[in-house]
Amino acid sequence: MDDVQPNRSAADRARWRRYLADERAEAAVYRELAGRREGEEREILLALAAAEGRHEAHWLALLGDDDSRTPRADLRTRMLGALARRFGSIFVLALAQRAEARSPYATEPDATPAMAADERIHGEVVRGLAARGRRRLAGTFRAAVFGANDGLVSNLALVLGIGATGVPSSVVLFTGIAGLLAGALSMGAGEYVSVRSQRELLEASAPDPTAREALVDLDVDANELALVYRARGMAEQEAIEHAALMVARVQAAGRVATPTDALAVASHDDEAVGTGMSAAISSFLFFASGALIPVLPYLFGMDGTAAIVTAAVLVSMALLVTGAIVGLLSGASPLKRALRQLAIGLGAAAVTYLLGLAFGASIV
Structure with a gap:
């Protein structure tokens, strides 16, 4: 060179x-x-x-x-x-x-x-x-991110919609707090049920560990084990060959040392799902933290247009951060994910704000 x-x-x-x-x-x-x-x-x-x-x-x-x-x-x-x-x-x-x-x-x-x-x-x-x-983060992190985003978007939409009707700021504040508590409890309960149900489905799909005790007595010519592998998605010939190999290993080893992988399936699903309680707690806390942000201007005594604009700016900043984090973890562009999150959140809030203006005008 x-x-x-x-x-x-x-x-x-x-x-x-x-x-x-x-x-x-x-x-x-x-x-x-x-x-x-x-x-x-x-x-x-x-x-x-x-x-x-x-x-x-x-x-x-x-x-x-x-x-x-x-x-x-x-x-x-x-x-x-x-x-x-x-x-x-x-x-x-x-x-x-x-x-x-x-x-x-x-x-x-x-x-x-x-x-x-x-x-x-x-x-x-x-x-x-x-x-x-x-995979290690998936269950809890998914609940945390979606909880925070739901809290940000839903409570901003609620606060802006109610605020646009022209009601006193105290009404908007209590409405926002009620939305925070109701949403956080609903998210936590829903996430717990979802994760527990998913875990129960995975457990129901897992092989019975005691079934391998029957492998040593299987008929090599009939080899029912091939049906197990075909049921799990293997092609017929591949399943037959794999099952024959497993039966041969089992019968060579005898009952004492039966290979433990004969019925095993490689899966990371259980790890990715997380636990129901951790997902529920994360979802509750992060929804509440997200839902608190649009209420902050009213907690500090602001009202009217100033409070609405401040709430929208604070939530926009938070949406950009959460969107960028999701982008980083997924290997996608953080900027694109952040802008997408912002557009969705502000779009939903804009719809409820316009509805609030319409209802407020009709009431007047």
Whole structure:
């Protein structure tokens, strides 16, 4: 590679230095995250850091091992590093997933095809790690986010609709508080029932652990176990072959050491659902916290148009934050999700406000 170095322009060298800085920063991010993990996840993150180190060596070789005048990494990567040092959470993995997807190596003539392929695979690896974290958060977090959003939107709509009729601010305040309590209790109860029902469905679908005791006595020629696998979605031939293998293992092992995976199914559904009580509490608290925001101006003595505008501004800010958080965790654009959340929330509030104006005018 050194023989091409003297013929390259200053712009090429500057670009290589930027790539070198970014690779070093990305490797540092993965090492920071690895320091907060253990077991398999730690090993995966360290392997990603090592891969970024190989990319770093490529650019350093093109520069003739001269890393002087290497700039700082781009702002996004530096922010990612700062978040990894302070939090090391699922949010950082979601951001890292987006960073890997933005790799320029596919169109970079000085990057090798292996480097471009690495970056694409890195994105999938990080996506898998982020998915683990999302599954751990899914039940409680889903209840929290939707609870907060429902509280923000429903109580803003309620407060703006009542406020637009021209009733005294004390009426609006008590209406908002009533909406907060009623909505929070309803959300908490509904979430508890929903999660408990989902868990009961999963438990009903799980294999009976005592059924494997019958495997040792199965007829190899008939092999009823194949029907189990076909019922779970396997193709007929695949089910027959898999069942024959399982029966052979069971009969070779005997009753004492029956393979425990013969009837098992791999599933993360139970982990993702969460518990009914945690989901209910999260839903109640976050709905209440969201529903409190549009009531705040009236709690502090504001009334009329000033209170309505203040409530709308406060809720808009909160909707942008919750929308961005959902975007980060889902690996989507935080800005798009934030703006979508804002548009939906303000749209619903605008409808009730206009209805309040209409009813207020008819009453007058």
